Amino acid sequence: MLLIQNGRVLDPYTGVDAPRDVLIGDDGVIAAVQPHLDAPAGCEVYDAAGLTVSPGFVDGHVHFRDPGQTQKEDVLTGAAAAAAGGYATVICMANTLPTCDTPEIIRYVTDKAKDCPVEVLQAGAVTKGLKGQELTDFDALTAAGAPCLTDDGVNLTSAGLCRTAMEQAAARGILLSFHEEEPSLVPSPGVNYGSAAAKQFGVPGARASAETAMIARDIALALDTGARVVFQHISCGQSVALIRAGKALGARVYAEVTPHHLSLTEDDVPAHGTYARMNPPLRREADRQALIEGLCDGTIDMIATDHAPHTAEEKAREFAKAPSGITGLETAFSVCNTYLVKTGHLTPMQLMEKMSKSPAEIYGLTGRAVAEGNFARLVLLNWDTETVYKTYKSKGINTPYTGMPLSGAPRAIVTGACVTAR
Incomplete structure (x- = not known):
């Protein structure tokens, strides 16, 4: 299980823009979205303070x-x-x-x-x-x-x-x-x-x-x-x-x-x-x-x-x-x-x-809201951090944005109950 705590859900499907904790079951399905959730025994906890949690x-x-x-x-x-x-x-x-x-x-x-x-x-x-x-x-x-x-x-x-x-x-x-x-x-x-x-x-x-x-x-x-x-x-x-x-x-x-x-x-x-x-x-x-x-x-x-x-x-x-x-x-x-x-x-x-x-x-992709019953495919975002890109996961480095001061960055994606950090 995975509990994302202290984040702010920003969901264009439901219109929710408010502090919410998100609990994801071992099957990768969102089990609960509430203002506060306590972590069940043995549950991994991700502290999303300062981040939004979105599709x-x-x-x-x-x-x-x-x-x-x-x-x-x-x-x-x-x-x-x-x-x-x-x-x-x-x-x-x-x-x-x-x-x-x-x-x-x-x-x-x-x-x-x-x-x-x-x-x-x-x-x-x-x-x-x-x-x-x-x-x-x-x-x-x-x-x-x-x-x-x-x-x-x-x-x-x-x-x-x-x-x-x-x-x-x-x-x-x-x-x-x-x-x-x-x-x-x-x-x-x-x-x-x-x-x-x-x-x-x-x-x-x-x-x-x-x-x-x-x-x-x-x-x-x-x-x-x-x-x-x-x-x-x-x-x-x-x-x-x-x-x-x-x-x-x-x-x-x-x-x-x-x-x-x-x-x-x-x-x-x-x-x-x-x-x-x-x-x-x-x-x-x-x-x-x-x-x-x-x-x-x-x-x-x-x-x-x-x-x-x-x-x-x-x-x-x-x-x-x-x-x-x-x-x-x-x-x-x-x-x-x-x-x-x-x-x-x-x-x-x-x-x-x-x-x-x-x-x-x-493109006909369904079940994407941050809502109970949906398989979790989420992104955790910092909207205010100063960001300068210098290295990439892609083999390609052909971008004019290298070294350019930008604002905000993804921190991680959540697929099922698994967090992949940037």
């Missing part, structure tokens, strides 16, 4: 590079990074080597993660080999445990094939998750088109219209088919406006935004170089403000890290030849707390909704 974070968008590129990350190191970041559940993207387009690869990932403190789910691909030509077996992939289907990293460029995928997904109640980018509008990825950073690094950059063109198309297709679609890592103000309008028209669409797009802009790229090269790129300050506004008014549903580890050698290449992407699981809470809560844009409860409740509900 663990859920990240619908991570890359663990396993199988195929385990020099960058693997399931075990990715799960360790997720645990350090306060995550209860993560969903891995399908752009592995080979592509996760068969049930066997889905089971490979989930079997490898079965003893991890973090629940690792594996998305399936929409098209075979991510080639955008032939749809996968949707039924087989979801039966194997895929919580959604995605060709993340590759835009589903054919409108006809995209519509067929939406029709099939809608008929089966399957969630689709889309990387929205018209390739012909991306002269070079990783940095905003025409920005000072693009000029400095000698590349054209990626236009924001590459993202908005696809979002507009797919809102129309979602309205036409009734499909449920997540728009991944949106980066600009016009995308927020389009999604807001699409929702008002009745489209069953959702949007995710990353901590880095909420906290950094194109002006930060020169200082960080390839560690701030990402796809979609960091955009203007006006876009960052629009993303925050969309998060606050509910247009953007959830925060997802797009955790994308690369080797130091790859990121050491010149800007035009380096891969896009940064790591994000371990720093996400601190970044969001610093730039959203401490600035007054969101309350702590609202941040918990965006990082825990909303993604869990969108």
Whole structure:
């Protein structure tokens, strides 16, 4: 048994924001949540004084590079990074080597993660080999445990094939998750088109219209088919406006935004170089403000890290030849707390909704409240401690946040009756 004492339960499911002790049985199920509980004989006690006790974070968008590129990350190191970041559940993207387009690869990932403190789910691909030509077996992939289907990293460029995928997904109640980018509008990825950073690094950059063109198309297709679609890592103000309008028209669409797009802009790229090269790129300050506004008014549903580890050698290449992407699981809470809560844009409860409740509900994950009868998947958070990240559990160190003063940090996750400290 485990008794978490002296903490403050902050639960977006129940609305509780009050001092509570939480007792967890040997079976990992929450047995009691009360203002005060005495420890039963032989019970382990965790003193959570100064911490909040909340449902663990859920990240619908991570890359663990396993199988195929385990020099960058693997399931075990990715799960360790997720645990350090306060995550209860993560969903891995399908752009592995080979592509996760068969049930066997889905089971490979989930079997490898079965003893991890973090629940690792594996998305399936929409098209075979991510080639955008032939749809996968949707039924087989979801039966194997895929919580959604995605060709993340590759835009589903054919409108006809995209519509067929939406029709099939809608008929089966399957969630689709889309990387929205018209390739012909991306002269070079990783940095905003025409920005000072693009000029400095000698590349054209990626236009924001590459993202908005696809979002507009797919809102129309979602309205036409009734499909449920997540728009991944949106980066600009016009995308927020389009999604807001699409929702008002009745489209069953959702949007995710990353901590880095909420906290950094194109002006930060020169200082960080390839560690701030990402796809979609960091955009203007006006876009960052629009993303925050969309998060606050509910247009953007959830925060997802797009955790994308690369080797130091790859990121050491010149800007035009380096891969896009940064790591994000371990720093996400601190970044969001610093730039959203401490600035007054969101309350702590609202941040918990965006990082825990909303993604869990969108991906069909149930039983997550800090309530009796639920299996414990909790995070213990300090919202005020000064935090500077220097080392990581992830194999990837490609993040612009190293050495940056931030506020707040996860202290531990609780899975069942087991505490995993950061």
